[in-house]
Amino acid sequence: MTDDTNPIARVYNGANDMLTDRRSFMNGAAKLGLGGALLSYVGSDNVMAQEEDGMDEVTDIDILNYALTLEHLEANYYTEALEIYSEDDFEGFGSPGMETFSGGRPRYGTYQQYEKIRDHEVAHVETLSSVIEDLGGTPVEAAEYEFPYSSIQEFVELSATIEDVGVSAYAGAAPLIENDDLLAAALSIHSVEARHATYIRLQRERSIPFQAEDGAFDPARTMDEVIAIASQFIVSD
Ligand SMILES: [Fe+2]
Numbered sequence: 001m002t003d004d005t006n007p008i009a010r011v012y013n014g015a016n017d018m019l020t021d022r023r024s025f026m027n028g029a030a031k032l033g034l035g036g037a038l039l040s041y042v043g044s045d046n047v048m049a050q051e052e053d054g055m056d057e058v059t060d061i062d063i064l065n066y067a068l069t070l071e072h073l074e075a076n077y078y079t080e081a082l083e084i085y086s087e088d089d090f091e092g093f094g095s096p097g098m099e100t101f102s103g104g105r106p107r108y109g110t111y112q113q114y115e116k117i118r119d120h121e122v123a124h125v126e127t128l129s130s131v132i133e134d135l136g137g138t139p140v141e142a143a144e145y146e147f148p149y150s151s152i153q154e155f156v157e158l159s160a161t162i163e164d165v166g167v168s169a170y171a172g173a174a175p176l177i178e179n180d181d182l183l184a185a186a187l188s189i190h191s192v193e194a195r196h197a198t199y200i201r202l203q204r205e206r207s208i209p210f211q212a213e214d215g216a217f218d219p220a221r222t223m224d225e226v227i228a229i230a231s232q233f234i235v236s237d
Pocket residue numbers: 071074120121124166189193
């Protein structure tokens with residue numbers, strides 16, 4: 001097996017260490033010096049201190065805070081765009097994918113679809129925060145963000161990037177969660193993120209959910225890889 005995006009092949013190839021070792025998942029990013037603001041949110045300082053004390057346990061709370069960090073980013077991203085652009089701006093951009101599905105008569109407006117996505121992200125933030133509190137942890141706060149788009153077209157393109165990062169981040173982090181109930185909750189978010197990604201792909205010019213390079217298996221991203229992308233949008237803590 002040589003397909004690196006195939007999770008079974010990755011195990012056979014011995015290339016899955018970063019995804020199966022909780023400590024290296026969290027500390028690898030610190031070694032790379034990436035995303036200082038992001039790392040401070042997800043508790044890497046705490047992780048490193050624990051390691052020095054001979055305790056290398058990364059908790060489910062750490063992993064949930066990592067997910068919450070990304071959900072804050074997503075929630076702020078859509079909230080901001082829906083404040084900048086009006087319903088007319090969104091409809092002016094067009095929605096070829098939705099028209100394809102509804103015989104040329106869009107059943108739902110583009111703006112309302114993005115409102116729905118925003119509401120999902122806000123719900124993810126609220127739920128993850130309360131679960132972390134219930135577990136005795138401290139939920140990370142939202143940061144200050146700066147998203148590089150200046151048109152609806154660029155917003156949609158960036159949305160695709162952000163959703164793909166979210167999907168791959170959950171795929172990378174979910175296997176590290178020890179509590180089965182929390183794993184089930186993470187998977188229930190993961191599939192919603194995948195639907196966001198699919199809808200946004202339909203928004204793009206090609207208006208198809210699958211690109212030529214898409215295979216039967218999506219890649220999971222390690223924390224290092226996710227931080228390298230997400231930290232571009234975080235300007236302060
Ligand atoms: Fe989300």
